Amino acid sequence: xKKIVFFVLGPDGPGIIATISGVLFDRGCNLEDVTQTxxxxxxxxxxxxxxDDSGDENExxxxxxxxxxxxxxxxxMKTIGAGEPARQSGEAFVITAVGPDRPGLVSxxxxxxxxxxxxxxxxxxxxxxxxxPPEYITIYxxxxxxxxxxxxxxxxxxxxxxxLDLDVNLQHREIFEKIYQV
Amino acid sequence: xxTEREIIAxxxxxxxxxxxxxxxxxxxxxxxxxxxxxxxxxxxxxxxxTRLAGNLVDTCDEVxxxxxxxxxxxxxxxxxxxxxxxxxxxxxxxxxxxxLDEIGAGLKIDFIGGFSALVEKGFTxxxxxxxxxxxxxxxxxxxxxxxxxxxxTNAGINMDAVALMGRAIKHTAEMTADRDGIGCAKLxxxxxxxxxxxxxxxxxLGIGEPDVVINVGVSGPGVVKMAIDRARRKNPSxxxxxxxxxxxxxxxxxxxxxxxxGRKVADRLGVPFGVVDLSLAPTPKVxxxxxxxxxxxxxxxxxxxxxxAALAMLNDAVKKGGIFASSHVGGLSxxxxxxxxxxxxxxxxxxxxxxxxxxxxxxxxxxVGLDMVAIPGATSAETISGIIxxxxxxxxxxxxxxxxxxxxxxxxxxGERASFGGLLGEATIINIxxxxxxxxxxxxxxxxxAPVHSxxx
Numbered sequence: 301x302k303k304i305v306f307f308v309l310g311p312d313g314p315g316i317i318a319t320i321s322g323v324l325f326d327r328g329c330n331l332e333d334v335t336q337t338x339x340x341x342x343x344x345x346x347x348x349x350x351x352d353d354s355g356d357e358n359e360x361x362x363x364x365x366x367x368x369x370x371x372x373x374x375x376x377m378k379t380i381g382a383g384e385p386a387r388q389s390g391e392a393f394v395i396t397a398v399g400p401d402r403p404g405l406v407s408x409x410x411x412x413x414x415x416x417x418x419x420x421x422x423x424x425x426x427x428x429x430x431x432x433p434p435e436y437i438t439i440y441x442x443x444x445x446x447x448x449x450x451x452x453x454x455x456x457x458x459x460x461x462x463x464l465d466l467d468v469n470l471q472h473r474e475i476f477e478k479i480y481q482v
Numbered sequence: 483x484x485t486e487r488e489i490i491a492x493x494x495x496x497x498x499x500x501x502x503x504x505x506x507x508x509x510x511x512x513x514x515x516x517x518x519x520x521x522x523x524x525x526x527x528x529x530x531x532t533r534l535a536g537n538l539v540d541t542c543d544e545v546x547x548x549x550x551x552x553x554x555x556x557x558x559x560x561x562x563x564x565x566x567x568x569x570x571x572x573x574x575x576x577x578x579x580x581x582l583d584e585i586g587a588g589l590k591i592d593f594i595g596g597f598s599a600l601v602e603k604g605f606t607x608x609x610x611x612x613x614x615x616x617x618x619x620x621x622x623x624x625x626x627x628x629x630x631x632x633x634x635t636n637a638g639i640n641m642d643a644v645a646l647m648g649r650a651i652k653h654t655a656e657m658t659a660d661r662d663g664i665g666c667a668k669l670x671x672x673x674x675x676x677x678x679x680x681x682x683x684x685x686x687l688g689i690g691e692p693d694v695v696i697n698v699g700v701s702g703p704g705v706v707k708m709a710i711d712r713a714r715r716k717n718p719s720x721x722x723x724x725x726x727x728x729x730x731x732x733x734x735x736x737x738x739x740x741x742x743x744g745r746k747v748a749d750r751l752g753v754p755f756g757v758v759d760l761s762l763a764p765t766p767k768v769x770x771x772x773x774x775x776x777x778x779x780x781x782x783x784x785x786x787x788x789x790x791a792a793l794a795m796l797n798d799a800v801k802k803g804g805i806f807a808s809s810h811v812g813g814l815s816x817x818x819x820x821x822x823x824x825x826x827x828x829x830x831x832x833x834x835x836x837x838x839x840x841x842x843x844x845x846x847x848x849x850v851g852l853d854m855v856a857i858p859g860a861t862s863a864e865t866i867s868g869i870i871x872x873x874x875x876x877x878x879x880x881x882x883x884x885x886x887x888x889x890x891x892x893x894x895x896x897g898e899r900a901s902f903g904g905l906l907g908e909a910t911i912i913n914i915x916x917x918x919x920x921x922x923x924x925x926x927x928x929x930x931x932a933p934v935h936s937x938x939x
Contacts, residue, residue: 394484396493424486439489451547469493471550473484478738480488 303334303349304357306364310373312343317423317472318414321368321407324349330403336423343373345423359396363447390445392421392473395457399466401427407470409438412460416453441473496550498739499708500770501736503743504701504763505555506542507595507680508535509687509756510694512566520574523567524581531558531585534694537751539590545746551739551745555905558586559685559697560596568608572615579619586625593668595627595685599677602637603929613643616650620665621657627683633673633874635881639930641668641871647671648867651888655859659892662900666889667822667854667864671870673877673884678757678812684885695756696748697813700740703762703772706732706800710778725779727800733803735762741808759813760804761849762796764824766907772796772817773826784819785836793817794847814883816849822889822902822909823854831855832910838869841912847874851885856900856909859892866890868920879933 308320317336324331329349336345351357356375364375397409406425412422422441427434444450454470461468495501515526519850523745536810542553560566560582567578577619579597587593597619599609616628630650632643651671655663670683677688680697687695711734714720720728737760750756776784797816805811819841821827830836838855845851851873857866870886877884891900894911 394489396489397492398497422484426486426490428490437486437490437493439486441484454547467497469496469550472548475549475551475739475742476484476488478493478742479492479735480484 301356302353302357304349304351304377305346306359306361306375306377307344307346308368308373308375309342309344310368310371312341312419313337313371314417314419315414316343316371316373317345317406317420318410320345320347320364321410323360323363323367325404325407327355328352328403329355329360331406331425334423334425340364358366366410390443390448393442393444393450394471394473394476395440395442396469397438397440397461397466398435399464400433405436405464405466406438408460408464409440409457409466412456413440413442416448416456417445418448418453495705495735498769500765500767501702501739502554503546503698503740505557505680505699506538506553506744506747507557507559507685507697507699508538508694508751508753509559509678509691509697509910510534511687511691512561516566516868517679518569518572520577524578526587528581531560532589534753535589535591541747545743545750549743549746551743553743555592555682557685558589558591558594558688559680560594561687561689562598562600563596564599564606564608564612564875568606569862570608570611572611575611575615576618576622579623583623583625591625593627593682593685593860594654595629596687597626597628597684598630598686601643602631602640604640604718605643606779613646616669617653617657620654620668620785627668627685628742629670629672629675629684629686631672631675632870635878636672636932637929638932639673639871639874639878641924641930642927644867644871644874645864645924645927647870648863651866652863652890655892662891662894662902663859663889663908664881664902667868667902667906669886670885671874674873674882676813676883677767678759679814679924680759681761681763681814683887684814691756692754694753696744696753697756697759698740698744699759699761699763699813700736701761701763702732702736703764703775704769705736706762707769707771707775707778707931710775714778718812722795726795729796729799729862730803733800734807736760737804737807737811744828755810757810757812758804758807758808760811760815761813762800762817764818764820764827765905766823766828768825769823771826772819773824773830777826780838783830783833783835785830789840790844790847793819794846797848803886812867814849818850818853819844819848820850820854821912822856822888822900822903825907828907828909831912838912838914841921842872842876845873845884846880849883851877853885853887854889854906854909855887856889856911857914858895858911859890860895861890861914862921864921865914865918866925867924870926875930
C-alpha cells in the first residue's frame with residue numbers, strides 16, 4: 301500500500317468533499333485521515349489516503365484536477381495551503397458517524413449531505429483502536445439551511461447509515477457547547 | 483470550536499451510558515378551575531390542561547430529536563387537588579382522579595401528579611376527602627400519582643396524618659392486589675415536600691408557583707458510574723476527594739443537558755422555565771443504576787458498611803456540580819435509591835446485604851427516602867405508619883425532603899418477588915422486623931412539635 305497526501309484549496313461550497321471522496325472510492329483508495337477547515341472564505345482540506353501499490357496516483361491527480369479546477373479549486377500533492385467561504389446561513393449541527401472502518405464511508409455520507417444542500421464546515425475522522433473491533437468515527441460539523449427539513453435529512457442519513465453499517469447521529473451543536481463550556 | 487474529544491465523550495454518554503432527560507414536567511395551576519360543581523370543575527380542568535399541554539409530548543420529542551437527547555417521560559403536575567377541589571366529597575375526588583387519568587391518556591403523557599394534600603399542621607375537609615379517596619383513585623387510574631405531605635421542619639409531624647396514611651397505603655395495596663399492590667407505587671408520603679418536583683410520585687405544582695411552568699428532571703447514574711470507572715482505570719490511586727471531583731464534573735454536564743432541553747421545550751411552548759431537578763434517577767436497566775456506583779466506589783454492594791458515607795459523598799457531589807451548572811435548581815436534587823426501580827439495589831435487597839434498617843440510615847443523607855420498597859403484605863397499617871414516622875423524623879430534624887413509598891404486597895411474604903412492570907421494576911420483598919410493635923405509639927396521634935433550630939448536635 302502507498303500513502304498519498306494532498307490538499308485542496310479554493311472557494312468553499314457544498315459538494316467538494318463528496319466529489320473528492322467519490323473519486324477516491326471509485327479507485328479503491330482508503331481515506332485514512334482528513335481534516336478540513338475554513339479561514340474567512342477559503343476552504344482547505346488535507347487528505348491522507350492509502351492506495352494499492354498498483355494504483356496510479358498520477359491518474360488520480362489528473363481526474364481530481366479536472367473535476368476541481370472548474371470550481372476554482374486548486375489541488376496539490378504533499379503540500380498545504382489555505383481555504384474558503386462558508387455559507388453560515390442556517391443552524392449549526394454535528395453529524396457523527398461511527399462504525400467499522402471500510403472504504404466509502406465518507407463518500408456515502410457526504411453524498412447525502414451534499415444532496416440536501418447542507419454545507420460541511422468542519423470534518424474530522426478518528427479511529428479508536430482501543431475498541432474491538434476498532435471504531436471509525438467521522439465528525440461533520442455542518443450548517444443546515446433554514447429551508448431544510450432536518451427530520452427528512454436525518455432520515456436520509458440514517459437510511460445511508462444502515463447501508464454502510466454505521467451508527468449516525470445528527471445533533472444541534474449547542475448541546476456540545478453547553479456540556480463543555482462554563 | 484468543538485474538539486473531537488468533547489464530541490466523542492458526549493457521544494459515548496448517549497450511546498453507552500444512558501444519558502437522557504428523565505422527565506419534562508409541565509406544571510399547571512388549577513386554582514382558576516375551581517367550581518362547586520364536579521362536572522364544571524372537571525370540564526375547566528380538561529380545557530386548561532389540554533390547552534397548555536396539547537403539544538407537550540410532540541414538542542419534547544422534537545426537541546429531543548434535534549439535540550439528540552431523548553426525553554424519556556413527559557408528565558404533568560397540578561395544584562394539590564385537596565386544595566383546588568376542597569369542597570368535594572371523597573367520591574367526587576375519585577371522579578376527579580378518573581378524569582385526570584383520561585386527560586393524561588388523551589395527551590399521551592406518562593403520569594399526572596398532584597392528587598395531593600399538604601397536611602403537616604392539620605386537615606381541611608378537602609384534605610380528609612382526598613386521603614379517603616386515594617385507594618379508589620389509584621386503583622381506578624394508571625397515570626395519576628398521589629402525594630401527601632405529613633411533616634415539615636417548621637410544623638413538626640402530623641401523627642394523625644401518619645396514622646391515616648398507614649391505613650391508606652394498606653387499603654390501596656389491597657385494592658390493587660391483582661398487580662402486587664401497584665397502586666402504592668403511585669403514592670408517596672413526604673416531609674418537606676418541594677413545590678417543584680418534576681419526578682413522580684411526588685410531583686405537584688406548589689401554591690407559590692406560576693400559572694404554568696416547565697420543570698425538568700435529569701438523570702445519568704450510568705454516566706457517573708462510567709466516569710468513575712474510567713478515572714480509576716486511568717489512575718488506580720485516585721482517592722475519594724478526587725473521585726468526588728469527578729462526580730461533580732459529571733453532574734455538571736448532565737445538568738447542562740437537562741437545562742438546555744427544558745429551556746428549549748419551554749420556549750417552544752411559550753411557558754416559563756422553572757427548575758432543573760438534578761437527581762440521579764435509575765431505571766431497572768444494567769448501566770443505568772445508582773447501586774452500581776457504590777460498586778465503582780469500591781463497595782461490594784450497596785448496603786455494606788460504608789454505604790451511607792458513599793451515598794453522602796455522591797449526593798453532595800451531585801448537588802455541587804448541578805448547582806454550578808444551572809442557576810435554577812430545585813425539586814429533590816440528589817441521588818435516588820428506589821429499590822425496585824434499580825436492578826442493582828433490588829439485587830442487594832434480595833441478597834440480604836441491603837436491609838430496611840440500612841436503607842433508612844441511608845435516607846438521612848440522600849435526596850428522597852424509602853422509595854419503592856416492597857414489604858410483606860401482612861404488615862400492619864400501624865407498622866407502616868411507624869416506618870413513615872421514622873422517615874419523616876429524619877427529614878424534619880435534618881431540614882430536608884424525605885419520603886416513604888412503601889408497597890405492602892398483598893398475599894406475599896419477605897423473600898418473595900413483586901413485579902410492578904416497566905420503569906417501576908421488580909423487587910424482592912424486604913423483611914420488616916417486630917411487626918405489631920408500633921401500634922401503641924401510633925394510636926397516640928397528635929402532632930410532634932417542630933424541632934429547635936439551634937443546638938444542632
